[in-house]
Every structure is written in structure tokens, then in C-alpha cells.
Amino acid sequence: MTDTSVAGASAGARGAGDALTATGVTVRFGGLIAVRDVSFSIPQGGIVSLIGPNGAGKTTFFNVLTGLYKPHKGRVVLGDTDVTGRSPHTIASMGMARTFQNIRLFGLMTATENVMVAMHSHMRSGLLGTIFRMPGQRHEEHASREFAHELLDFVGIGGTADQYARNLSYGDQRRLEVARALALKPSVLLLDEPTAGMNPQESARFVDFVHRVRDEKQVSVLLIEHDMSVVMRVSERITVLDQGEKIAEGGPDEIRSNPRVVEAYLGRTGTEGSAR
Amino acid sequence: MATTLVESAEDRPARLRRERVEPALGLALLAGLGVWLVVNLLHAPTQFANVALAGLRTGAIYALIALGYTLVYGIIELINFAHGDLFMLGSVFSSIILVNWFGAGTNTALDWAKMIVVLLLVMALCAGINIIVERFAYRRLRRAPKLAPLITAVGVSFIFQWFGQKLNGSAQKNWPKVIPEGGIRFGSIQLDYSTIVVLLVTIPLLLVLTGIVQRTRQGKAMRATAQDQDAARLMGINVDRTIAFTFALGGAMAGAAGLLYLETYGTTRYDAGFQLGLIAFTAAVLGGIGNLTGAVTGGVLIGLIQGFNDGLPYGFGQKWSQSVVFALLILLMVFKPEGILGKPSVEKV
Amino acid sequence: MATELAQGRQPAPNAADLGGHHQRRWVLVFAVLALAVYLFYRFLLPNLPDSTQTTFQGWLPLLSVNEALVWVIAAVGLNIVVGYAGLLDLGFVAFWAIGGYTAGWIMSSFFYQVKNGFSIFSTASGQPGIHLNWWLVLLVAGLFCAFCGIIIGAPTLRLKSDYLALVTLGFGEIIPQVFKNGESVFGFNLTNGVKGIAPLDEITVVPGGKSLGPFDLETKYLLFVGIAAFCVFVSLRIREGRLGRAWLAIREDELAASMMGVPLMRSKLAAYAVGAFMGGLAGVVYAVHVNSVFSDQFSFSISIILLAMVVLGGMGNVWGVIVGALLLAWFNSTGLPQFGDWFNGQFNTEVNFPSYNFLIFGSLLVLMMLFRREGFFPETRTRQVLQEPERTGLESVGADLEGVTS
DSSP states (O other): OOOOSSSOOSTTOOOTTOSEEEEEEEEEETTEEEEEEEEEEEOTTOEEEEEOSTTSSHHHHHHHHTTSSOOSEEEEEETTEEOTTOOHHHHHHHTEEEOOSSOOOOTTSBHHHHHHHTTGGGOOOOHHHHHTTOHHHHHHHHHHHHHHHHHHHHHTOGGGTTSBGGGSOHHHHHHHHHHHHHTTOOSEEEEESTTTTOOHHHHHHHHHHHHHHHHHHOOEEEEEOOOHHHHHHHOSEEEEEETTEEEEEEOHHHHHTOHHHHHHHHOOSSOOOOOO | OOBOGGGGSOOHHHHHIIIIIHHHHHHHHHHHHHHHHHHHHHHOHHHHHHHHHHHHHHHHHHHHHHHHHHHHHHHHOOOOTTHHHHHHHHHHHHIIIIIIISOOOSSOHHHHHHHHHHHHHHHHHHHHHHHHHIIIIIGGGTTSOTHHHHHHHHHHHHHHHHHHHHHHOSSOEEOOOSSOSOEEEETTEEEEHHHHHHHHHHHHHHHHHHHHHHHSHHHHHHHHHHHOHHHHHHTTOOHHHHHHHHHHHHHHHHHHHHHHHHHHHOEEOTTHHHHHHHHHHHHHHHHOTTOHHHHHHHHHHHHHHHHHHHHSTTSOOGGGHHHHHHHHHHHHHHHOTTTTTOOOOOOOO | OHHHHHHHOOOOOOHHHHHHHHHHHHHHHHHHHHHHHHHIIIIIGGGSOHHHHHHHHHHSOHHHHHHHHHHHHHHHHHIIIIIISOOOOSOTHHHHHHHHHHHHHHBBSOOTTSTTOEEESOTTTTSSSEEEOHHHHHHHHHHHHHHHHHHHHHHHTTBOHHHHHHHHHHHHHHHHHHHHTGGGBTTBOSSOGGGOBOOBOOEESSTTSOEEOTTOHHHHHHHHHHHHHHHHHHHHHHHHSHHHHHHHHHHHOHHHHHHTTOOHHHHHHHHHHHHHHHHHHHHHHHHHHHTOBOGGGOOHHHHHHHHHHHHHHOTTOHHHHHHHHHHHHHIIIIIHHHHHHHHHHHHTOOOOGGGGHHHHHHHHHHHHHHHOTTOSSOOHHHHHHHHSOOOOHHHHHHHHHTTTTO
16 A cells, blocks of 8 residues: 555554545445545645546545534544544534535525524524524624625635525536635535536646635535546545545555556456445 | 434444443334233233234234335335235125125124135135236336335325225124134133134135246246346346236235135224224334235234233233334334344445 | 526525515405404404394304404414424314313313412402403413423424324324313312313403403404414414524434534424414313313314415415415304305205315415425425526526636
8 A cells, every 4th residue: 555655644553633534434334334444634735536437435534524423433523523433513613614526506505595504503693693693693793694605705616605506507506516615614624525517627627716715715625526637636635435445545656557556447347336 | 114214324423322321222122012011911911822813913913004005115215105005905805795695794604604715705806906006006006206106105094084984984883793703712811713713714815825926937927027127027027017017915914814804803994994904014124124924923923912002901901002012113114124034134325 | 598597596585684674564364354354343343234244253253253353363373383393283282172171270270279369450359269450361371281291292293294284183183082081180170171171261461451352353353463473473483583594404414413513303383382382372261262171172183174274375484374374264163154045045946065174174274385395475485496497507507607707
């Protein structure tokens, strides 16, 4: 297993100040082991990618990080806090945000409202305050709306603020998902196949976009990606999964020339991994 | 799977509560149940036996109704609210056809023959009604959000109740029974003739149903559709017809249960379906919804539990009978929604 | 074609403004209507010719209007649970019952054991029993029901929608049964069983004011309207805030909502509690309206009729729900029987029309689900979105390309 030169991510070791560290994560569905003893970390302010053939366990691993699945073994540490097994909304409010492979926006809500939903955990207004529109609540609503508009501008869809999410174009919907995730003021942003359906120009712009997000919003970014050109251009480090196991980790050049990785993608003559 | 996706990973305190406390509570409940039964058994053994037999009889009827619920839920994940009322219609149809039209109501060979004919007739009738309802009320909503077919089913339930009220009036009606009163005595324990008949009808029906599901092509189609509708369609299975067939089977079971109910209790009520339907559904959940054996097991168990509650000296009494069963339903759904024979499943995202 | 698509897509009018504008219009309409009704019954009707008066007493008696208002209060409550948060509750009648019996307990001479009477601003002070002022009773009943809602909801709200529906149905059955059998709870008469609790104390508009008798329908009408208006107000306000957004998100995509930091259980419980609170209010108001609490007032069909009101009105749209509630309540209590009398009179038939209400309500639910699932007054957002043609992802990408050449 190729070791990485960036923030020692081998099992057990936790680089100082890593934004996210997962150690020895194992996930089982009944008798099927979808993720086997995967350790992984995202360095502070880094942009890393998680790749692997279909069924390698990438999305399952994502789901463990975000709290949707409980790992049978292993730990997930966000910054300094162990978040293993915590509920998704708790982990989200602690600063881990994600987008979805198949866009999951709230279609019947406007772009602004979509973003504001993600601010739920950061707002304080209670029931009484809302009912009687106390000054504190009014102020908070106003500030939240402003912040939502800022985020929409940041991702480049400021003009669609009051359009219903379902009516937006595909590209705009993708950006809205990012804006919504950023509303959580996360320290870690997980992007699940963000360039699916994009043409080459869009993908190129997206690479710049990811850098902008990392630089201006101070988040560490983890992507699952299939588009190799994007992966190679945007990632500072790449981790490769195959059939639930980590088979390689390193910079773009290392991975590109790693024979095991090539073999995993081209497939073997035997059965392919079935877990996802 | 009864619980939402998100429950698969909860906050630690909640998870602790579920993994430690809830099984412990469940065990305590079962233990308490066992103690209660033993106490009653020791206190009044013959009463216990008689009550158990009566419970078995009710349980068999519940099993037939529960099968309808479980069949439909298994194939399209819909709780058919109107199923209990279909059973009620079965009993009402039976009463009208058997007693009013055929004039049967006494223990003669001719009347027994008539009863068998009516049994088949009612089963066909209820099967037909179920097919029609599926075709016109549920089919269009197969891909709609879950709320829609649920509400529709409630509406259909109301329509059935109206129909039952039209045919049977608002009050209970009493009918002469073909099955004679009394039964075979073993000391002071009596095996009612009605119990014998119920079992004689139910057991073969169950065997036939199992045979259909396990061994015929239609049965295979049913099982395939239940697992994955789209894949089944790609395999060339006519999904619409398979679902209709499933509804027909469930309806037939409900019809049979209706006739048996009439012949056991000699009464019909337009609102009998609602109460018994819920109880039968509890039975289906108890046994593991979607599981045929489970439906039968659950039915018998609930019949016994209800019988014990109503008839034993240390029970809550008949007034609380329904509440006991509903409380059981709620406890089941909350603590063990997969039932006795079901397996807890985690849905993959 | 892609350009046409891009051009055809108009930005929706500013959602916030649209909402506000719509809301204000509805508020105005209903306020005017409510006032007009009051003025009509109080001042105009008594001065109209007898035949007109009889017609109105037959087709739209104030008693029927008042009862319809009770249904409005309950329906607005159920709308929060079903319409806003998307939780199918089939046992809402439980809260109606709890509210009613709470009134029976603390606003009557039922608890004669309290020999010297415990009263707060009551019209029946000095008499044995617990006598609280009815405004206080409303508050207590509401809070108690909210509490019960949380107790019921805590273990059950994590269930899938069909299971949740059944569990709530179970509760909707058990609780009225408890009241029916409550004549001897460990020897204590808690609910007087089927005999119920009657009469209740008379209510006043303000504490210490003139008590309202059984014929003070106009004043009661104003009070009922006020309570209904309060419920609508609360409903709208909560909807605008972050909890309302959370409910919308949960209704759309529960999983995504939770991953965006929305606490599912807490939000659902809040919906349930607020809905239950209003159900409790409805229970008290109804008890006052009929001056009694009987266990057979609370049946499963009430939960269903309420559901029909919410569905018919347009799930989530509180104004549509009000219209639906008024219409269905009137239809059920007055419209159908009156129509039946008229029909039978005209055609010399003897059809028992009220017995058709099960058929009508059932068919209504089925037909609505088949043909107009969003209700007759769907929420603005549903309407807006439904106007756009459904576009596939591929089409959208194409549309997007058109603007990329910049």
C-alpha cells in the first residue's frame, strides 16, 4: 500500500490538526462487508479525492462520515471531536456538510429557503419568538436571509434567489447544493460526484470553484469523483478504494501510475465488487 | 422496514436506550406475560383450556384476515386500510345469501351443502371487489408518495362501511347458524363444533395458499414482484396482473373469514370490519409483516391473547380487549416492528 | 428548443412578497366575512321576514356555524401535523377528546370531592368541584394535549409513514376507549364512563363578566372566531420561521433535511405538539358548544373527516383548510340533512340522505387522491412549481449550455 507524503494517514496515526480523521472504519450490511478497515484523513485546508470503481464503497464510506450509517468498527473524528455514531443532524451542525450524487434539493422551496434550511442548527429562535415576531427573531431571520443571498452570490446563482429549486437548471441546482452545504459553516465539505453531467468547460470552471471555496470559505474538501481529469487537476491527495478496501493513496502522479489502481479500474476477469 | 432511514445511526444515548433498555423491557414484558398465563392456568385449568380453544378459533379467523394484509403489504408496501371492511362485507354477503336467499340456518345436510357453496361464492365475490378496488383506486397511485394510497385506502374503507350499513343497517343483526351449538366434550373441556369447522376450513385454505405461493408460476411472479417490481417487469412478468392476483387472494381469504365469523358468532355489524381489521393487522405485524407464516402465527397468538384477556379470571375483561390489542400493536411497532418471524433490515442508501 | 426553454422560464415573483401579498388578501377576506356574518345574525336576520328567517334556520343556523368553527380549529391543528410536516395522523380525535374531558374536569362540578370548590374567576365559584375560568381552561387543555402529543410522539414519530398512521390510529382508538371505560379506574370515577360529564360551567367573555347562556350564540360565535383566528395566526407565523422551513424540508426529503442539520425528532415532535395543542382547544370549545362531554362524541370518523378537510382544502394551505373545514362541517351537520329533506319533499321520496355521509366522505378522499391530490387550494409553491413543464436532467444541461459561451 502506497503511503502518502501528506499528513500521515495510515491506520492509527492522526496528523496534528487534521480536519477529519477516520480510523479503521468497517461497515457491514448483513453478511456483506461494504467497507473494510479503511483509515483516512483530510488535512486542514486540503482538497482530497476518493476514487475507485463502481461498488468500491465510496458512498458507503461517505455515509459513515456523515452519520447515516454506524460503522461496526472504527472511529470518525471531526477536528477534535469523536463523532462516530452520532446522528446526521448533529454531525452536520458540528461542521460536516455534504452534497448528494443525485441532487437532493427541496424542490418546492426557493433557492434562498433551501440555503436557510441548512442554517437551522445555527439559529436560536424559539417557538414563542417566532409566533410573536420578537425583535431578536426578526433580526435573526433578516441576517440569515442576507447570509443566504451572499452564499447564492458566491456560488454564482444570486439571480435565482426566489426561484423554486425544482425550476432551476441542472447546473444551477448543483451550485445551489453547494451553497446550501456551505450554509452549515462547515469545516469539512464532502462533495459526492459533483461534476456528474457537466461538460468539459463546466468541469474546468468547477475545479477553479473548488479552489475558491477552499480558499475563501476555509473549508477542507473531500470529493468522490469519476471524472479523472477533474480528480487529477483538483486533488492534492487521492485515496483509492476497491471492494471496500483502501488500495492506494498519494498525489495525482503517484496514483496515475500505480498498477494496482489501473488494474482496479480496468477490472479483473473475475467478479467485481458489489457493495457501494 | 418500519423505521426511517435516519434511525440507523442515532445519537449514543438513544442508541444505548434501544440496544439495552428496549430488549430488556421486551423480555420483562414477555416474562410478565408468561407468569400471568401460568397463574391463570394453575388457578382454573379447565377454564384456561376452554378459553384457549375459543382463542384458537378466533385466532384462525384473524389469521385469514391477516393473510390478506400481509399479502398486499408484501407486494406493494401498502397497508390496505379497507381490508378489514372487506371482511365485514364478506360476513354481510354471507348472511344475506346464505340465510335470506338460500334459507339455510339449521344443522341439516342440505344447509351444510349450501354453506359450502356460499363459502366459495363469497370468496369469489370478495376477491372480485378487491380486484376492482385495486384497479380503480390504487393502481394509479403506485408511484405516488406514500400518503396518497394510504388516504385512498381510508376512503375505500369508508365506502365499504357505507355499503355494509346499507345492507345490514346501523345495528347488529342476528342470524341463525348452520353450525349447531355445543361441541365435543372431554370432561369439562368443550371443543365447540364451530371451532372444528373453522379449523377445517382455515387449515386447507392455508395449505392451498401456501401451495399457490410456493409452487405455481403466479406465486413465483408474486414473490418476484414483491422483491423488485421493476426487475420483475423486465423479466417479462405482468406486474399489473400479478398485483391484481394478490389482491384477489387476499380478498378471498377475507371473504372466507367473513363466512366463518357469521357461522361462529351469528352476528353481523357494519363496523365489525374496522375493529377486527385493526386486530388482524396487529396479528400480521406481530408475525412479521410480509411473512405468510408470520400472519398465521400472529393471528393465532392474538386470538389467544384476546381470549385470555376476556375470559380468564385475571384478565382486564372484555371492555379493555381492544385497548389491550392496540396497546400491543403500538408496543410492537415501536420496539419490534419486524415482528416475531421477521428480520430487522437496514436499508442501503 | 433549448433557448425557448430558457426564455420560457420566468423567474417566479419574489416568493416572500408573493406570500405576504397572498396572506394579506386572505386575512382581509376572512376578517370581513367573519364580521359580516356576525352583523348579519345579530342585527339583520331578526328583522327579516319570517319565511327568510326559517330558511336560514334550516340551511345555515348560527349553531351550525359555531360548530363548523370548532372543526376549523381542529383542522388547522391537523394541518400542521399532516399538511406542514407531512406526518399522517389518523387519530387526531384523541386530542379533541382529551381537550373535552379536561374541560369537563376543571370547568364543572364533576369533582364534587373538592367540597368547597376551587375556582379561579369562575361563574360557578363556591360550588364543589374545580372551576377555572374558561380562558384558563383553554390554556391548560392546550398545554396538556401538547404534553400528551409529545408522550405519544416520542416513541412513534420515527416510524415510517404507514406505520405511523396505524399507531396514531391505535391511539385514536385507545384514548376514547379509556374515557368510555373510565368510570372505575382503580375504584375512582375518572370520566363517568358513558354517562359523560354535563353540564359545564357557563363561560364569560371576560373574567367576571356576564355569563353566556345557551342562547348567546352570537357572542359565542365571536369568541370561537377569535380562537380560530388565533390558531391561524400561530400557524402562519410558525410556518414563516425556521421551524416551518424545517417542516417543509422534512416533508420533501427527510434524509437530506437531517443532513443539513435539521433535528428530525425534535421538529416532528414540535409539529405534533402544536397540532395537539390546537386539538385540545377544539375539544374545549366543542364541550362548551354542546355543554357536555360524552365519550361517544369521539369516534374514528372524526379523525377521518378532519383528514378530508385538510386534504380537500389543500394540504399545508391553512386558508384552503379553513374553507374545506367550513364546507364539510356544514355539509355534514346541516347541508346534507337539509338537502335530504328538500329532496324528499320535492320528489316524494324517503331517502335517508344523512346515511350517505360515509359514502360521500369516502368517495371524496378517493377522488381527491386520484385526481387532485394537492387539494382545491394548493399551496402557492405547489401551484407555481406545477406550472413548469417537467424537465429531464439532460434537457436542463442543454439549456445550461446556451449560456456557457460567455
